[in-house]
Amino acid sequence: MKGPNSAKVRNRDASEWFTRLCLIFFFVSASFLFGSAVASGFCNEYARYENQSCKNHPTIKGAVIVASASPQEGVEDPENKDFDLDIAVIDAGTRKTIAHGAFKAKITNGGGPRFSRITLDTGDYVVSPGLRAFGVRASLHMNLMGSEELNLFLVRGDSIVSVLSGMTAGASFSNGASDCRLQTREVKRTLSMDRRMTEGFYDILVLERVNDTNQHKNQTGECESVEGSTARQRYRLKFDGKEYRIPGDMLELDCRVC
Numbered sequence: 536m537k538g539p540n541s542a543k544v545r546n547r548d549a550s551e552w553f554t555r556l557c558l559i560f561f562f563v564s565a566s567f568l569f570g571s572a573v574a575s576g577f578c579n580e581y582a583r584y585e586n587q588s589c590k591n592h593p594t595i596k597g598a599v600i601v602a603s604a605s606p607q608e609g610v611e612d613p614e615n616k617d618f619d620l621d622i623a624v625i626d627a628g629t630r631k632t633i634a635h636g637a638f639k640a641k642i643t644n645g646g647g648p649r650f651s652r653i654t655l656d657t658g659d660y661v662v663s664p665g666l667r668a669f670g671v672r673a674s675l676h677m678n679l680m681g682s683e684e685l686n687l688f689l690v691r692g693d694s695i696v697s698v699l700s701g702m703t704a705g706a707s708f709s710n711g712a713s714d715c716r717l718q719t720r721e722v723k724r725t726l727s728m729d730r731r732m733t734e735g736f737y738d739i740l741v742l743e744r745v746n747d748t749n750q751h752k753n754q755t756g757e758c759e760s761v762e763g764s765t766a767r768q769r770y771r772l773k774f775d776g777k778e779y780r781i782p783g784d785m786l787e788l789d790c791r792v793c
Contacts, residue, residue: 577627590655592624594667595690599627602671604642604653615645620653620671622688622695636688636695643684643701648675660687661728662774663736668698680790682706685726687779699739699772699779708790715758717750720791729771736774743768747791 577599578589586605592598603621606613620641624634644650656670668687675682683706687699706722722745729738747763772779 577625577630586618586653588653588655588671590657593657593669595624595633597626597628598624598633600624600655600657600669602653602655604650604673607640612645616640618642618644618650620686622671624690624695632693634690634693634695636697638697641686641697641700642673643675648677648680648682650674651676656685658726659728660726661737662687662689662698662739663732670699672704679709679711680707697778698736698774699781702741702772702779702781703785703788706788706790712750715750715752717748717760718791719748721746721748722788733773734776736779738774739772739779741770741772741785743770743785 578591578601584603587601587603589599589601592600601623604618605621607616607619610616617640620638622636622638623632625632642650642653651674653674654672656672658670660668660670662668666689668689671686671688673684673686675684683704685699685702685704686697688695689698702724703722704724704726706720708720710716710718712718722743725742725744727740727742729740731738745764745766745768747765748760749763750758750760753759770782770785772781774780
């Protein structure tokens with residue numbers, strides 16, 4: 536028969552175990568917060584630079600992603616040609632480069648839509664077990680239209696590789712009309728990862744939503760905007776061993792009001 540001392544020992548062991556667990560949680564949390572603070576401070580230094588974006592890496596503690604778009608060198612009229620994209624993953628504490636990638640003419644520009652800015656996207660793009668991609672979004676504009684392209688990248692060793700190039704993630708169109716005759720179209724595409732795999736990578740499912748808006752005068756003569764037709768379309772992007780391939784019917788958008 537166990538005496539009261541046995542109960543005391545069990546309670547003491549449980550208390551010590553709980554204390555150790557709390558300490559472990561504290562140190563892990565403190566380490567994570569410190570790494571995030573260092574990374575955020577590093578990115579603040581890049582906030583003033585044009586055509587650059589900086590963000591904490593989603594899975595590498597204390598590391599940041601720095602992306603920079605710039606005109607190509609050694610080409611005629613570089614401001615009207617596609618821009619180069621340079622990406623680095625950097626340890627924010629030591630300032631050492633963990634991985635790097637340089638991509639020639641990666642960002643659409645000139646010949647119509649013009650590049651305006653890039654932003655980093657650290658959404659939950661788990662493309663394969665243990666592999667999480669990050670995105671670079673490029674905003675484009677031309678007269679009465681705007682669009683956004685999405686590129687996805689992976690860190691592989693000390694290199695950064697592209698796994699999705701130039702997918703149109705959204706667009707907006709307008710006829711620019713006045714006198715209550717304005718028509719617009721908004722296209723938004725949302726990505727999610729499927730369980731089905733191709734060449735060792737999860738397929739990407741894309742949901743496309745198209746919303747139209749028309750202006751007209753109501754019974755009192757006031758101008759108002761009325762939502763018109765709404766359409767949805769789904770696409771599947773499959774990995775071909777190098778990159779995700781964009782289906783042909785995703786490449787063209789019906790602007791309706793152009």
